[in-house]
Amino acid sequence: MAFSLEHSEALLERARALMPGGVNSPVRAFRAVEGHPPFISKARGPWLYDEDGHRYVDLVGTWGPAILGHAHPEVVAAVCAAAGRGTSFGAPTAAEVVMAEKIREFYPAMDMLRLVNSGTEACMSALRVARGATGRDAFVKFEGCYHGHADSFLVKAGSGAATFGEPDSAGVPADLAQHTVTLPYNDPDALAALFEARGHEIAAVILEPVTGNMGVIKPSEAFLDALRTLPKQHGALVIFDEVMTGFRVHRGGAQALFGFEPDLTCLGKVVGGGLPVGVYGGKAAYMQHVSPLGKVYQAGTLSGNPLATAAGIATLDLLTQDAFDRAAAAADAVTEGLRQVIAETKTTAVVEQVGTMLTLFFAAEAPKNFDEVAACDHARFGRFHRLMLEEGVYLPPSGYEACFLSAEHGPDEVNAIVDAARKALPASAG
Ligand SMILES: Cc1ncc(COP(=O)(O)O)c(C=O)c1O
Structure with a gap:
């Protein structure tokens, strides 16, 4: 069945009449990736669920807080x-x-x-x-x-x-x-x-x-x-x-x-x-x-x-050392997996990671400042984002953001992310 956000889009329509852009914080409007946001109904561990019945591996973690996973x-x-x-x-x-x-x-x-x-x-x-x-x-x-x-x-x-x-x-x-x-x-x-x-x-x-x-x-x-x-x-x-x-x-x-x-x-x-x-x-x-x-x-x-x-x-x-280490190990594994896929698919992209945070930049080298981030291929990021969403991975909806891993992201979630990227990276070439 084709990927549809019908219910989320209906909610967005109602929301737009009430809140600027239909949201209570601008990045949630998905403008930077030219998409429509799924409206979230619940979250558990490393997973997000939307009003249209989709389940996503969550790489936003409510913009950082969910280091233990959702709803511990x-x-x-x-x-x-x-x-x-x-x-x-x-x-x-x-x-x-x-x-x-x-x-x-x-x-x-x-x-x-x-x-x-x-x-x-x-x-x-x-x-x-x-x-x-x-x-x-x-x-x-x-x-x-x-x-x-x-x-x-x-x-x-x-x-x-x-x-x-x-x-x-x-x-x-x-x-x-x-x-x-x-x-x-x-x-x-x-x-x-x-x-x-x-x-x-x-x-x-x-x-x-x-x-x-x-x-x-x-x-x-x-x-x-x-x-x-x-x-x-x-x-x-x-x-x-x-x-x-x-x-x-x-x-x-x-x-x-x-x-x-x-x-x-x-x-x-x-x-x-x-x-x-x-x-x-x-x-x-x-x-x-x-x-x-x-x-x-x-x-x-x-x-x-x-x-x-x-x-x-x-x-x-x-948040014991052990819990932190699990989240950081998940970030290591996602970084490693994405780098492999980047190499396999000969994509011009890099992954930067520190601890439990990482970003995939569409650039030949890791950016060192804002100008270098601005020079990345953000149109491609937008396409990549949409394809990853359709594959069940919820990335931050902008190429200027970090992904956040949690202690609940295990091998299954890591594999789901890397497998999705294996399809989405080449398809995002435009
Ligand atoms: C580094 C940094 N400082 C400050 C803030 C503002 O925090 P809040 O959104 O809770 O007001 C943020 C939010 O993303 C942030 O990332």
């Missing part, structure tokens, strides 16, 4: 038990203390931390702390990194790199955007030039320490070295945005993988076990600026919510 019975039980005790108190709870202690075991660089409701809030708040602690407004981010949708981050490089930023979204004031400096990723010279020229103005440098939001790109040694030295020399903080890499490139994040102690860290996704949680924190000297101790204001009605902490604690308890 112990996480579900913890959330249900918590719901029975009350869904929100707006007052301190023991679970928040337990969760904060567990996070600090994995991320010892976080002397103190705050629980918030999303990665966006975590990054926005960490930046505010850096600005408040240094008394400086400007900060550096890197092209292709995503730090959520707070105004200061929705900024692109101005005409001369290292000069004033320009809004990258309507509604972001130019007055605010001018404080965001956007530099190319993996370019230590650009960072050095910026600090040379404007070092005394810079509050912080924020980065994805392995990128996921332009696909998986590793930081070069020289880039990491520059990040270790330059900001410190000029009194600027380093913020590791590990919303995506946290618990995914290593249980202790990229900071454990690279032996890098950032001043501030942002977490999200895995740490909430599929519920809305973000975390920011770092050196006590900086976190003491946060209200009510200090003058940096940040708050949240639902922050530290009991359902979210129940899911987070259960997830962190279940």
